[in-house]
Amino acid sequence: MKADNVLEVVDLKTHFLTEEGTLPAVDGVTFSIPRGRTLALVGESGCGKTVTSYSILRLVQSPGRIVGGQIRLLPRRGEPIDVAQLAEGDEHLFHIRGGLVSMIFQEPVAALSPVHTIGAHLAEALQLHEEVSRAEARRRAIEILRKVGIAAPERRVDQYPHELSGGMRQRVGIAIALICHPELLIADEPTTALDVTIQAQILHLIKSLQRELGCSVLLITHDLGVVAQVADEVAVMYLGRIVEHGPVREVIKHPRHPYTQGLLQSIPALNVGRRLASIPGSVPPLNAIPSGCPFHPRCPFAQPGRCDVGGPPDLRTVSTGREVACVRAEEILP
Ligand SMILES: Nc1ncnc2c1ncn2[C@@H]1O[C@H](COP(=O)(O)OP(=O)(O)O)[C@@H](O)[C@H]1O
Numbered sequence: 561m562k563a564d565n566v567l568e569v570v571d572l573k574t575h576f577l578t579e580e581g582t583l584p585a586v587d588g589v590t591f592s593i594p595r596g597r598t599l600a601l602v603g604e605s606g607c608g609k610t611v612t613s614y615s616i617l618r619l620v621q622s623p624g625r626i627v628g629g630q631i632r633l634l635p636r637r638g639e640p641i642d643v644a645q646l647a648e649g650d651e652h653l654f655h656i657r658g659g660l661v662s663m664i665f666q667e668p669v670a671a672l673s674p675v676h677t678i679g680a681h682l683a684e685a686l687q688l689h690e691e692v693s694r695a696e697a698r699r700r701a702i703e704i705l706r707k708v709g710i711a712a713p714e715r716r717v718d719q720y721p722h723e724l725s726g727g728m729r730q731r732v733g734i735a736i737a738l739i740c741h742p743e744l745l746i747a748d749e750p751t752t753a754l755d756v757t758i759q760a761q762i763l764h765l766i767k768s769l770q771r772e773l774g775c776s777v778l779l780i781t782h783d784l785g786v787v788a789q790v791a792d793e794v795a796v797m798y799l800g801r802i803v804e805h806g807p808v809r810e811v812i813k814h815p816r817h818p819y820t821q822g823l824l825q826s827i828p829a830l831n832v833g834r835r836l837a838s839i840p841g842s843v844p845p846l847n848a849i850p851s852g853c854p855f856h857p858r859c860p861f862a863q864p865g866r867c868d869v870g871g872p873p874d875l876r877t878v879s880t881g882r883e884v885a886c887v888r889a890e891e892i893l894p
């Protein structure tokens with residue numbers, strides 16, 4: 561039986577074609593998101609998470625370009641759409657952005673205009689995709705504000721962004737993303753700008769709204785600690801490629817890629833009473849990607865002549881539902 565996916569990304573390549581050369585920010589990424597499920601895309605800063613999510617909405621700006629692969633959206637109704645193939649002004653894109661697929665941004669402040677009320681933002685988002693009267697738009701705005709946990713929504717709807725706290729503004733960002741009932745919600749580091757207690761609230765909110773509204777979620781984060789609470793599956797990204805993929809619980813309990821192991825060892829909440837270790841070195845720039853396994857210079861298990869030669873290892877199935885891009889995966893079981 562074919563899985564009921566809302567999104568299938570196949571061998572996506574999004575490169576920046578600069579004067580100094582080609583920067584492969586996303587270089588052969590494959591994943592799918594089943595309907596109603598949450599996939600977390602995890603990795604250090606600069607690994608290509610945002611470029612992946614922008615590719616799905618076709619928001620990548622020049623000199624960035626999708627140079628290969630497919631981004632198949634499979635709406636409940638209607639034909640599948642390969643977003644990668646759409647021309648810039650294609651009307652499908654208009655229906656996709658904020659309609660079929662919507663996005664919560666990292667900086668809620670930047671996404672809100674200071675001169676418009678919360679209600680005006682919500683009405684605008686709604687009226688882009690549905691023909692509704694002003695009274696109906698207001699009713700729907702109040703309804704979605706209540707859903708995202710904003711108290712006294714009848715009053716808040718007429719306030720301006722500066723009258724709200726950071727956490728509340730992010731709730732408004734979520735309300736804007738959800739008002740048209742998207743089938744896929746992309747949340748790119750939705751809690752990074754917020755303080756820790758608010759972070760947990762926002763993640764729980766996303767999770768409960770997902771259940772209630774039945775949408776799928778692509779959750780992007782650099783923090784493997786948060787995915788355990790929210791996601792069903794996790795894909796770990798390093799230098800534009802997925803290096804490990806599987807069910808969240810299994811990946812966290814038995815990480816198979818040394819990069820995933822390193823990420824997990826650096827999370828305080830998962831290592832109470834143990835010494836924290838950080839991954840040595842830093843992510844190399846895209847114009848100096850190491851030969852062989854791109855992670856080998858930072859890898860405690862790297863073997864000369866084996867891990868540092870040839871091209872990057874393929875992502876391969878190591879057990880049911882588990883994929884790892886490491887030639888030593890079987891030898892280095894934790
Ligand atoms: N406009 C651009 N021009 C050149 N390189 C870019 C541009 N935007 C992003 N990149 C590069 O693409 C890579 C992936 O970036 P990004 O997707 O933002 O990482 P992440 O979201 O995982 O932190 C980084 O190396 C970044 O420097």
Ligand SMILES: [Mg+2]
Pocket residue numbers: 609610611749
């Ligand atoms: Mg990012």
